Amino acid sequence: MAGKGDAIMTYQEALEQISSQAKFGIKPGLERIIKLLDKMGNPQDRLKFVHVAGTNGKGSTCALLSSVLTAAGYKTGLYISPYILEFRERMQICGQMIPKEELAALTEELLPLIQEMEQDGDALTEFEFITALAMEWFARSKCDVVVLEVGLGGRFDATNIIKTPLVSVIMSISLDHTGILGDTVEKIAFEKAGIIKEGGDTVVFSRQDYGAMQVMREAAQQRNNSFCVAEPEEMEQVESDLLGTRFVYRGAPMHMPLIGEHQVLNAATVLAALDVLRRKGFKLPLQAVAEGFAQVSFPARLELLSKHPIFLLDGAHNPNGVQALAAALRQYLSGKRITAIMGMLADKDSHASIGYLNGLLDQVYTLTPDNPRAMQAEDFAALWREMGVSAKAAQSPRQAVELALAHAGGDGAIIVCGSLYLAAEIRPIAIEILKGMAPSA
Secondary structure (H helix, E strand, C coil), X not given: CCCCCCCCCCHHHHHHHHHHHHHHCCCCCCHHHHHHHHHCCCHHXXXXXXXEECCECHHHHXXXXXXXXXXXXXXXXXXCCCCCCCHHHHEEECCEECCHHHHHHHHHHHHHHHHHHHHCCCCCCHHHHHHHHHHHHHHHCCCCXXXXXXXXXXXCCHHHHCCCCCEEEECEXXXXXXXXXXXXXXXXXXXXXXXXXXXXXXXXXXXXXXHHHHHXXXXXXHCCCEEEEECCCCEEEEEEECCEEEEEECCEEEEECCCCHHXXXXXXXXXXXXXXXXXXXXXXXXXXXXXXXXXXXXXXXXXXXEECCXXXXXXXXXXXXXXXXXXXXXXXXXXXXXXXXXXXXXXXXXXXXHHHHCCCCCEEEECCCCCCCEXXXXXXXXXXXXXXXXXXXXXXXXXXXXXXXHHHCCCCEEEEECCHHHHHHHHHHHHHHHHHCCCCC
């Protein structure tokens, strides 16, 4: 591709241009992204990747990997989705989001190629466009390594245009996006295992359905990969409270501001992946691991916004994620009166999800997430009432936060969950309201 020109397009115009591709929906398949990257000179071939797939835990794992590699002195790209606070979170280098002017310049530069493909009947999806932008930015920035999160599935995901990565990491697998990926965990595991490339190394999250594990093991065998099931055996003296998780690893004390048993297992997967990178020449001393874990920042993953009242924000949005959340609520909020603010997408298995929370919640305020696939707040409240839980549809995120705070009182607890889109909407409002409640917040 040609070098950077002066951007005439503004950042806002770039975002509008990118989101306009959403009208082409989700179209699994690699033909379009291969064609586009070919026209761009294949920037992805100038990069090295850690590729991460899975139903749950991908985001936390990518954040930890990126934080450790950055702490060890590597110029580390990070590609994630969806974003929580702003679009530019999707692509970062060493914890810094892509500058607005660079995103605008790159979007303007790619636009003629996108339009040319559209005229040829090869309209790109929004995710394909964003993936191509990220690849170009990481390549121009000469990243040493890129931590690459799969968008959906694996086999036909736009991120899967890369050659054999340094390591393929597959996190917890459960039923999600069944209309696209398949209606059994084995079928979904087959799609996720699509990121396992010939002659590579694969690390998998330890708590997997037996059938899913077999599918991944076979894929690794067929493609001549080493296969590591990441057990937390070397993590000793594990302790956890609302402020984070502490443990000792190979004699070194570690702390991460992520909580829940699932985060311990995610951390074990990260540690196993780092061992693979060490074997490939990466210098990753335990001090860098400790620093990376301590500095990791990941909004909406059992994120504690306030201690009095306890106000937690979590992105759990499918049965497997909500099950992990429920376990954490039992562990950390035992005996507390819990008020929830919830909204879900209509294509999620909401009945199974809320089943895990049944008996834990005192009151639920429902919202309609800002997404075309959202379940209506009234319908969601009715589901809760059918289960015998007091539930009311709120008119706005602000009203939901105010109602929840009033109901919880100073010694109660509030959890926001059900949708990452909802977490993104609520987070700034909750922070603003809680600040106004000082000194208790």
